[in-house]
Amino acid sequence: MTFSHARRRLHLAAALDRRSVRDADEYAADARLAERGALDFVTLGDGPAAPDALAVLSRVAPGTRRVGLVPTVTTTRAEPFRVQAAVATLDRVSRGRAGWRIEVSTTEGEARLLCHQGSALSVGDASALPRPPQGHPVRVVDATDRPARAVAARYADVALVRAVLPAQAAAARDELRASAAAHGRDPDALRILAALDVDLGDGECAADPCHGGGPRPTPRGPLYRGGPIGLAELIAAWHRDGTVDGFHVTPVDPRRDLERLVNGTVSLLQHRGLFRTFYPGSTLRDHLDLARPANGCAPARGVS
Template sequence: MSASDRSATRPLHLAVDLGGPPHYDAPHYVRLARLAERGRLDFVTLGDSFARPGPDALAVLARVAPATGRIGLVPTVTTTHTEPFHVSSAVATLDWVSRGRAGWSPQVSTTEAEARLFGRRSAAPIAELWHEAREVADVAAKLWDSWEDGAEIRDEPTGRFIDRDKLHYVDFEGRTFSVRGPAIVPRPPQGHPVTVIDATDPEARAAAVRHADIALVRAEDPTTAREAREELRDRVRAHGRDPGRLRVLVSIPVELHTTADAVGLAGLIGDWCQQGAADGFHLRPADPGRDLALVVDGTVPVLQHRGLLRRFYPGATLREHLGLSRAVNQYAQAGRAS
């Protein structure tokens, strides 16, 4: 597939990680997110872990949300040692405060040292942790759907705030938790915030097949990336999902020092696109403050000139940026079917 053919069918998706050494001042992250927004990038990610000091990624991006207008915001959310009900509420809240630009990237906590921070249970094998993460993603979707659209009546004359026929109990029983619901936060603007999973490792890939809207893969050459994309799409299809609704982005490290390096990155992205390696790229800058500016001012204009990258946002929500429709409410759909 040529670059021109690809650009005619679907735009290249571009995202960037805002990581690096932790900063405790909000203006740092606001500045970077605004810079990415100026480059019309789809979304920014912000990593998080119980293994390192630093501010909570979800809380940071909730602060960034009102200071930006279009860029998607995707924090890492650790599903181990945390309450799924709280996780779903926090991610839904991010979608509300960003007016439909939220995503989340589930991750697991593997070490005994991290487990001791909570004191609830010991560390578990990676397969068990990702099974739990899949259950968290499942129950989060059910909680987001537990309020149908239009459930809020707010009818002052009758004193009715909620249409109880549009409120649903989840009644979920997992291996390590149970959730009844319904949610305390109304259904998010996107229906479901976008789920982003780094699908490089086998256990995480199994979760991506079931739940991801975006799968990130780490590859050093376009052949490996293309094979990973094809495998993911085949497994998604076998799992009963539409592979056309999965976006596979190659996650690559970036270290730029001059404008020439930014132009070289555009050439690499264009070459990989020509070979059908991915639906887009997730850039991991060595120094976000330096590298992101060179990407926006050097790489992005070259990609736009070649017709590979859009010059404006197609809509207001992250799902619209990605060409994904608003998520269908599973309870409303079941009601219509019955």
């Protein structure tokens, strides 16, 4: 395949999720590896059997300098103002590199798990905490399901879509951009990344030929199985054609696949001039070419 230079900046991110790992130092090592490849950000999931993603990435922050840190923080298990304060604190300790991956309940059964009783909730004033460096930490939403897609179009800075074919991803992108515009947003202020599980255990072998070298459907979502070179070709093709702004990759084998992603796939994209070799800015919004939002709580200035 011949790589061509794209005018739009390519964005790449990776998940750090590891089963049964509780040592924050291991997550820090993975984050530094991602930073060595100049990835935009890393994510860490949350759940009953997983370590506290926000706490882990707060521990990772001092050991990294540029890579964005995006934990999943579920508001069904914490008061909204506590989530706001915690994510804003991560933004401060990381000097503007924090994001927040928002999980959207898509079924009534999920919503019932909250089990909250109360007549009202009132927040009477703006937060007493200083405004975080980015203004608002970057909001990331998995926009594959329809309810989550509506939330992403209205509020997200980064939307993740799952698709096995470029046409599917392009359709989701067009829908998200149109919906964002309908909500009064600039569609160009929304980054849309294809979410993809990757199994790079085949080394330099070609991608699974049963699906034309592209992702194949699985119960977990799209899966790419092949080598780093084939993955680089897939990323370059989907980005070159304007299908997505980039990829969020979840390694099947975290230790092996993240190393092959950075040292193989990313290195090849950098060599071809398709992905940056250094961070041009210091904040996650800088990496994603997103403007710092205005302060909605600032007092209005008089007009002369």
